[in-house]
Amino acid sequence: MRIAIFSNPTGGSVKVTKELTTKLNQAHLTIDNEHPDVVLTVGGDGTLLSAFHHYWQQLDRIRFVGIHTGHLGFYTDWRDFEVDQLVESLKKDTGQQVTYPLVDVDITYSDGTVKHFIALNESTVKKAVNTLVCDIYIKGKLFERFRGDGLCISTPTGSTGYNKSIGGAVMDPSLIGIQLGEIASINNRVFRTLGSPIIVGQDQYVDLVLKTDDRLIVSCDQLQAHDLDNPHRIQKLHYQISKSKIAFARYRHTSFWQRVDEAFIGGVK
Structure with a gap:
């Protein structure tokens, strides 16, 4: 060994x-x-x-x-x-050993390139300034248009971290799925979101189609996943439970x- x-x-x-x-x-x-x-x-x-x-x-x-x-x-x-x-x-x-689920993160750019990441805790997307606007799709179906500071997509074990601090639920890791949490969403007579965390199962996936493309901050486990100086804008972020898992002895x-x-x-x- x-x-x-x-x-x-x-x-x-x-x-x-x-x-x-x-x-x-x-x-x-x-x-x-x-x-x-x-x-x-x-x-x-x-x-x-x-x-x-x-x-x-x-x-x-x-x-x-x-x-x-x-x-x-x-x-x-x-x-x-x-x-x-x-x-x-x-x-x-x-x-x-004991294993825990992970989340795959794919960033698609306007030139067609795709960058792949994997997260143990969570991935977040925010705007450096102003408001983030994106359409949220669940398994290919449009769910809502989000406006606010950002979104957090977490694993079950990561649900106790940043996800919990923004009002997300703590998930038992035996329930394999990903959680989508809103960060300071805008809800008024004009703009409306669900306003609560969403948990989707392992056979589901979440796509964020970006409507604002300047100065986006994307992270995986607090590590920068998108270069702010990249000349190509982000078109879509794709999240789903990974086929890989983390194992602990x-x-x-x-x-x-x-x-x-x-x-x-x-x-x-």
Whole structure:
């Protein structure tokens, strides 16, 4: 089994990375950052997201394990003082895993080119200035014309992030689908949208046909997906559940709803 270590550059994470490297070598476990079977991330959810995008083309053969060096995250199962226990789990690995759905993002430009991205949490589209206007299609059928600051398309596990902050629902990841949330929509006598989050199933897809094309900001997991200086305008954004999934090595896995409880409620007493 080949193991990669993906760490953020902060002092605490660097210290844990050095300790982890030493103990993996002592356990005669192979460290391979190019073609790993398991990726150990050291930091927090942001570090794991970065590792996910770094290795996204190898998702069909990689499992992730998160070590958090700060606050408890949604994707990190291990604490920074549990390196010994984690190394023991790696030595006893039997391929156990849990998987979560991802969302495919395709950006079609006016010259016909298509850029493909994949998101673990969400993708957003906004205007740098003024109002975003776009037609929303669900499985090829026009649903509504949106006017507002922007839209957020999230995965079930990503529903606890930016999606939740704009009033979206928290989705159980066993319900495979994508959620479309409005960011400050305009609703008055002239303009009208549904005004609530929309959840579509895995056999559905969402298309955003843009009516405003200047200074669009498109992101995938907070990473820029569209160059503002691109001379070609965005015609359409296409979203659907990906055939790929992210896999976590399930040596010790905290349930999704336990994470939600601990993150937002503080634990039931």
